[in-house]
Amino acid sequence: MSSPVAPELPVQESPITRPRPGVLRKLAQRPLALIGLVIVALVVGGALLAPWLTNFGPNDQTFDGLTLSGEPLPPNATFWLGTDLLGRDLFTRILYGARTSLIIGIVANGIALLIGTLVGVIAGYFRGWVGSVLMRFTDLMMAFPALLLAICLAAVFQPSLWIVALVIALVNWVQTARVMYTQTSSLAEREFIDAERTIGAGSPRILFRHILPHLLPTIIVWGTLGISTTVLLEATLSYLGIGVQPPTPSWGNIIFENQTYFQAAPWLVFFPGIAILALALAFNLIGDALRDILDPTQQGR
């Protein structure tokens, strides 16, 4: 579906800067992006070091994990964030849940980025009927109620971690494809590409030596923002009970498992909820800063 401003206005010139080693330093100079980087570092650290950061296993149901009448415990000295309905340590489950979120975030978003870039670049560079078919299909996917599609897909395949990642990727490549298409088709018309063709360069050389490097900033920006979308979609699917299945902890399914009890034990929703929000926010902040740094057309916005 074309956006309302698309038809007559000239296509935005694509950015020419390549990401340089200084990007990370520039990123760290922006307070918001720095907050994002710190959150990501904390989550990655927590996920990797989970076994050493906590005395419990993610599925340990401890003796003293429930009150005598079988209720979950609020946050205390032993169980830092309290316990869940089965008497498992919430802090431990959130740490291990970070692994799920990060794996899905990286794998699903990686696949989505790959499909989106492939579709967008092929459609934008080769045009013709292949391009039309690909872009019409992209338009179609844009009009699909995304969550409904994800729910249907998750119901078709029996959900496992990898299937959930695949489902999310199949829903999330569409935006990337649109952006890559616009960028590639404007790049393909630039003079230096014509010049390359005149000196006899073949399509593979033009694509890999000239088009892709120019797309890299866009790929990086969309790749970062995409992790945020992916993390949120995984949490939502798991919250509905059709994402990552218990007992494998995921921030979404922790809330799914405990929500019947949340009026009496709000921490069971609050802490995993904050975790989802923080990680999604972090990647949004970093992605937005990257866009400012890498994309000169957006400067001053």
Add this chain to the structure above:
Amino acid sequence: MIAYLGRRLIQSVLILLGISLITFALLYLLPADPVRQIAGRSATPATVESIRRQLGLDQPFLVQYGRYLWNLLHGDLGRSYIQRSEVAQLIVARLPATLLLMVGAIVCELAIGLTMGVVAAVRRGSNTDQSLMVASFIGVSAPQFVVGLLLLYVFAVRLSWFPIGGYGTYSHLVLPSLTVGILGAGWYARMMRSSMIDVLRQDYIRTARAKGLARVTVLMRHALPNAILPIIAMIGIDIGILMGGIVVVESVFGWPGIGQLVWQAIQRVDIPIIMGVTLVSAFAIVLGNFLADIIAPFIDPRIKLR
């Protein structure tokens, strides 16, 4: 203009056709057998087979899809497998609740988002601007089910200002609308801010200030109307985002709309309902995009429809 409209109309119909085909194919591939759901566990194989034949589910895929399209052309969305009534009727009965929720959500997101955007643009570069933009990021990064559950906990369970869930009065509408609206408010705040900054740079704003108008008058009479126009067309595109939220938000608040209808249908493999709701949502999204495209040249005369 007419030619453009005609082409966009055909395109929209093709998109809906494609969506119906993909959804139908996906549901055809479902490992769960709808006939078993209908017949129950104790049914004999013979009963199961006769139900399958009755529903036409023993036919090849293309025959089934062809028949579905033929019926759809006659305005017939089929019958629910489990609820024993027409899908169209079920959807029509649930639609007002969902529409009400969407209107509530649009009001919330515009009220919150536009205000945030205008204030941020006017105080550009200040701490207020920074905090508002962080808030808008939090809005777009917050999972809707968490927002819903937290609002429910604070304002319904603890403070008892609003009912815990359900449907009926305006006070039932507030929390669900807010939950859906917060996400959109984040987007609108950012769009409104940059639109407003663009407008405030224009010469006519300087002229208005130069001729001695009060700051408020310049803002309200000259800047705001021009800055809001490009945002209006976004509402059409927004419908897709709103539609995405309804399954989750309706299930958090027990809101009896089409989101709940389809969610129950998915759990019971009630294929005609899933098809029906998917098509209705896709129709709403396509319609929204269509309207946004048509409105665009009226808002910005530089845009010409081709």
